[in-house]
Amino acid sequence: MAEPVQPPMLETRDLSRRFGGLTAVGGLNFEVRLGEILSLIGPNGAGKTTVFNLISGIYPPTSGEILFQGQSIGGLKPDRVRRRGISRTFQTLRLFDNMSVLENVLVGYHSRLRSNLIGDMIKPPWVTRAEHEAVERARSTLEALSPRLLSRQEFRAGDLAYADRRLLELARALVSEPSLLMLDEPTAGMNPTEAAEFMQRINRIHADGYTILLIEHNLGVVMGVSHRIVVLDYGEKIAEGTPEEVRQDERVIEAYLGRKATAT
């Protein structure tokens, strides 16, 4: 379980984002602690994905701050955010469909590969060696997630089955060993068996020492896997705590669980 003495890995302070007149996220404060699985839940349109997009740099915050390992990352471009050690997956899969499975993972390792133009043209031994290491890295990441994916490393990514594509996106995010892994509804579109299997994998990844920030719609999944949960509604935090606490919170039941309380 999470240890409260640990400094936060990620912290937002009064984070807000407005689109025209619409406040997608308003004055949000929450923190992700080192080594925990924190879930962000809320009804559709609650602003969960907007929070992800703000952290990963798709757009800058309107106001407020995002601190990662004590440093402000609000407004940084996505590639800079990734280089600081945050990687993410997308709610709607974003793979490089026409690249091979292995190439997809190699692109994920981009931020860890040092090379320059002259090195790429002349290919001195150290560049070749680094490239070989990257390939080995990518392979072992694939193997750890799913041996079947490794056996399909030469496949075109777009030709994979849906669950495999989800796994591939996860591999691409994991290969650079990020300090914080953000997963945006990773089980969306999966059947219950696939979703359960996927969450087992998430648990294994967490056991390897990863800190994970998760958006999830499937409440059964969230309750089982999270250490803490932050509940959003209309861009604001309405509750925070352990799954047990959140489950019993009246505002949460009203805003979100109310409709489904009997189901869970």
Place this chain on the structure above:
Amino acid sequence: MAARWHALTDAYHDTPLLRRFAVLLVVVLAFLFPVFMGSVGVDDATFAEVYVLLALGLNIVVGFAGLLDLGYAAFFAIGAYTAALLASSHFAVNRTSFHSLLLTVGPGGIHVNFFVLIPLSALVAAFFGILFGAPTLRLRGDYLAIVTLGFGEIVPKVVENLGDGNSLGLPNITNGVNSITGVDSPPNIDLGPIHWTFQTNDPRPWYYLGLIIVIISVIIIYRLRDSRLGRSWVAIREDEIAAAHAGINITGTRLTAFALGAAFSGFGGLLEASRLANVSYDQFLFTVSVTILTMVILGGIGSIPGVIVGGIVIAYMTQTWLTTVASWVHSLGDGLHKGPEPVSTIGAWLQSLPVTSAKPMIFGIILVGIMLLRPAGLWPEQRRARELHPDTEKTLEEEQAELYTVRTGEI
């Protein structure tokens, strides 16, 4: 026929031994080419080499990075003018005089050694690539195409108007409409059995020089394609947002593609300038940009062998084959004219056809024909071939295997 060709290119890609042998054979044949050909044929081949270089460069921008550049001839012009200004009698320096192996300055003009100009012309072109690219590469797709179209128009115009007595009151930089003549040839090369004297009446040394530059460029471009940078280009082309989240600096990576593409056209410009010994702004108009783009698309966008084939085919078509076709029509007319009454009328009609002025039309018909028969290009890149023709037997098998595992739920 299309299927057989597919099988051939697939075999080429799948068997490394065959591939090595084929590449070796092509290189050997390319080196032996002048032995079998007359000097006119070799001259045409050298022209093709210049265009292959240009097509290879544009392929980095359009094929690898997916940026539509409609003004690529601008960089060709910059490469050619770099060579022309730094290796001719155009800039006479009267105050001092300096002579060395690599650089001569004096009343006879500035003369930089050709082998210094090889990297220099590429660097200058790359510099302008960055200069033009930096403010504009945030644009995408059609918008970028229009901006590059603008560059393609501006550069020749600037060159045209920076001559003697220009309205800006600047000194004569480009010699304006009068073009720059007397561009230096490369120094003679005497290495063991090789004796190359670069003269206008012998195209062979030019051909070999061009061939060596093309081969080195192809090796470099292959390495770039298979590097971290090459992967980044494809990733950006596939999904910009996902690429950025993988840690790729989008603008920087695009800019590199633009600069590298420009650099290769610098080689092309240098070769063309010194071969013709003459550089004029009207060698670099919009038609040239379009011709190079046609080579890339017709050959197979993104495919290095495809672009080489496309470059050779189009260069030959515009340079010689169309003229040959035109003369065929006229000689056919001559032959038929000797025949009996109805045939001789047709013969006379064929003789009177303005075939020479119809060359662009014939060119267009051939292009349309090729693109209809081979929409992905003469030698498509595998990635794109898969995209356009997903239902080859191989993918079908794979999809069925997929279906099976989904059904059985095996992980």
